[in-house]
Amino acid sequence: MTNVADVAPVPTQKQRRTRTSIRSLITQTEIDLRLFGMLVALGLILLTFQILSGGKFFQPTNMFTMAVQATGVAIIATGMVLVIVSRNIDLSVGSLVGIIAMTYALLMTDWMPHILGMGPDFPFRWVIALGIGVLLGAAIGALQGFIIAYVGVPSFIVTLGGLLSIRGAVWYLSSGAAVSGLDPNFQLIGGGAQGSIGGTLTWIAGVIGCIAVVGLLVMGRRQRRRFGFPLRPMWAEVLLSVVGSGAILGLAAFANANYWPEGLAARYAAENNVAVPPGGLLISTGFPHPIMLLIGVTLVMSFIATRRRFGRYVYAFGGNPDAASLAGINTRWIVLKTYVLMGILCALAAAIAAARLNGATLDVGQSYELYVIAAAVVGGTSFSGGIGTIPGAVVGAFVMQSLAYGLSFMGVNSPGQNVVAGVVLILAVGFDTFNRRRGS
Amino acid sequence: MTVAVRTPIVEMRGITVAFGGVHAVRDVSIDLYAGEVIGLVGGNGAGKSTLMRVLSGAHPADSGEIRIDGKPVSIRNPRDAKAINIETIYQTLALADNLDAPGNMFLGREKTTRLGSLDDSAMESETRKIMGRLNPNFTRFSMPVRSLSGGQRQAVAIARAVYFNARILIMDEPTAALGPAETAQVRNLVRQLKDEGIGIFLISHDIHDVFDLSDRVSVMYHGQIVDTVIKNDVTPDEILGMIILGRKPDELTEKDKAEIELRG
């Protein structure tokens, strides 16, 4: 609620209209300037790689590979925002992802068939596995959160201990070996041609998105009118509707321009007696499942952060812990809950990682904590507490992954990727700090 | 005054608070009547703020009893205090700088929709109404309070205390950070609330504030109450004497009086 720019009261609107700088026009649409700036930066990065690669980079296949690679980190980053906003840190996320991914793998290869009596044909095995993973994540998160909030051990220490000990536990769980061979349905969580929602559903999702955007704008306007608040100028409302809907439909079209790989399409055609037209059979993949999961998580987390008491209290606590407790907020319970949330998000990210690998290795999730914190911070989350947005962190994750993927695409090796990632992290935060100082 | 026959709205009896081995408040008893302003004065560390933190639920008492309208109550946290309409304006204002004015106004007591989501529009609307009364020039309803002036921030803190039908109001140094015009505004507000029948504890360093607004004055010294006096019965110099020396005026020696003269 704090990142929405102030609106000039109605009477002064006329005087303001004479000043038509782009900044003031953007201000009138109440767009989050910081997020807008980051999207522009992301666009510039993609454009740079497009030029460097001679026009081969910006294609649906490549963009969705990159996006899917970013989902795990992005999902956890939405929770890391709340943790950092409430003046804590969570270093254990990578190990948490590791242990939950290993749990999924062992559940489906060993425990379910051999201990729980759920053979490969048992219905909804993947849902049960996912449920167990989420519970495990929530339980570990609750334990860490309890030690931080109620025992009072600093979060840096507790989660550093978690980072070490949970990674060690992964080793014991699997006796030191990689485990592979997941449920075929579970594998679809990881994306790929068959792990996507397909062309038709993608269009439907796009249309639902447009209706939601327009609906929210209309409802918002009605609400503001009902209470007699200053309204956005009509042109801004229309512009937002058109741009929002256009972006969503454009994204859907872009996803549907991503087709099944030739080999897979040919096999599908042969198996289903479909005639292959000249130029090959084109089957749209649409949005990959992990992207849909990320969109869902982003919406839910944004809702929690801005529209629920819990989110409001997290921000209040981060802004002024004393004020929050004097306002009668049970601040310990709030902190504990942020870690439970973190555990659940790690379980979702672990599902994507395990599904993508069709199993789990000892090092799944290793150094996620660094990427996740980097994503949150590049996305505008401040270590001084109280400041940070969920969409910002998601875009931050995309910025970092676009660099890693783009450099990989251009054949730059890991050391080079790490150098660039580190420099960009410092530049992004430095720029942000500079802007904030100038702004205040 | 018909004080004698009424039941006090607040009775604090034998309140003791210790930090480690140090007694910040020692066996203090104090009463407050509806529509009355008690000025609570004393030097730094005299225990005024700690005593009030007990009443507002920010810090539990080690022993003692609190009665509201004659009935014993247990105040373990700020939520308990607010539930019995005890509101506090802290010296630090206790605002979350990153939230906007409605967010702070309703912090911990948010208005929600039927589905339990925050009803920001309703909260903003209420905030606009009350601010229209307290500070008509206030327009920055969706800016983080960090970006507001000292007076505006104070207005938010006061609005929060007033909005929720306070019956007992604790004001800790409400004018310390304000300019002359804003101070006058706060004084007017205190008189207005008093007329509405609210009981007010006013902690202040400013003897003039206290004399201007209070009905009675309680002087604290080293964790204890030296005396509670009716304002019209004493002079500012006598109050000053109690603050500095911790003794009632009639117990003063000639030497003490000389010292007050010197310091005053």
Added chain:
Amino acid sequence: MSIRKSVAFLGIAAVMFAACNGSAATTAPSTGASASAGGAGCVVGVSWNNFQQPRWAAHDEPNLKKTVQAGGGSYISADANLVAEQQLTDIDTLISKGAKVLVVLAQDGKAILPALKKAADAGIPVIAYDRLIEDPSVLYLTFDNVLVGKAEADAIIKKVPKGNYVLITGDPGDANASTFLPAGWDQAGLAAKVASGDIVLLNGPKGTATDAWKTEKAQSNMEAIIDKAVADGKKIDAILAENDSTALGVVGALTSKSYGYPPLSGQDGDPANLNNVAQGKQYVDVFKNANELGKAAGAAALALCAGTKMADLKLPDGLLDPTVAPTAGLSAQDFKTPGGTTVKSFILQPTPLTADTLQTAIDAGQISKADLCKGVDAAKAPPACK
């Protein structure tokens, strides 16, 4: 301080215990015929760096122990739990327990040197097991890492003599990844074929490195390589991955991109990768048969016990599987270390496993048949799964 005292106390206790133990050993009837001369009464002390790693307990130790005991010797051991200092204490203890020869899997090749000096003073020969110790007095027993690379590339190049190759290497800071394995690839003819144009490298002359050999990193790198190849209109014909954890990531990328499975190499014989070999997702998995290394160490220890000089050491005929036995023959050979010293050595050969030879992995106890054949399509099952 108190820790040191208690360690010293334990040391004394260990000596007393060893004394009783030693007398018991001499009076006990020697079991079995001695395979090597003069094995009787030989105490072989083994210092593991980290016995929790399953390989040592499952493969190396049982074979080492069996060989020593079959030769009439006795086996004692200690585990340093990944702590270099602990290993120094361990070796002291082993010496005071009466070890006549030491087998050391060093946690740190340099930190171990003081212990070597003590052993030398006591006249105890040391076998550097699997990991090199930079000291001219040791006998070095290991697998040839260059040969691992050669075996990988041999198998792949034989299968795909011409075409577009992708190279996936390991951690850029690991000498195995940057030096030994690529050297093996070139010995198998990779460099020559690249020079002649038969093989085109799609991702640069040095390939793509993988931080910390991480599977997830290898996967995301490979996805980008596939995307680039598709964008360039090129087909990937074969992939040389240096080890199994990176190969697993490559398979993940191939699966998520539905690319199909071009011939792919790996090494370590990890169960998940052997399963991929059985499923046709990985072509070759080069595997170091640790059982044989254990046997070789046992035999060498017994011979050293009997007073054989390192230069004259010869492993018994028929002890080792011929495909694993050192290419240079059964006599100890000179080995020039990266640090410039020369040590005596036995360098064993790795075993390439393809779908046709997977039975070897089951026989070596590396994987159970059930795990190997999990999810294998019966119609395309390799011989080991039938």
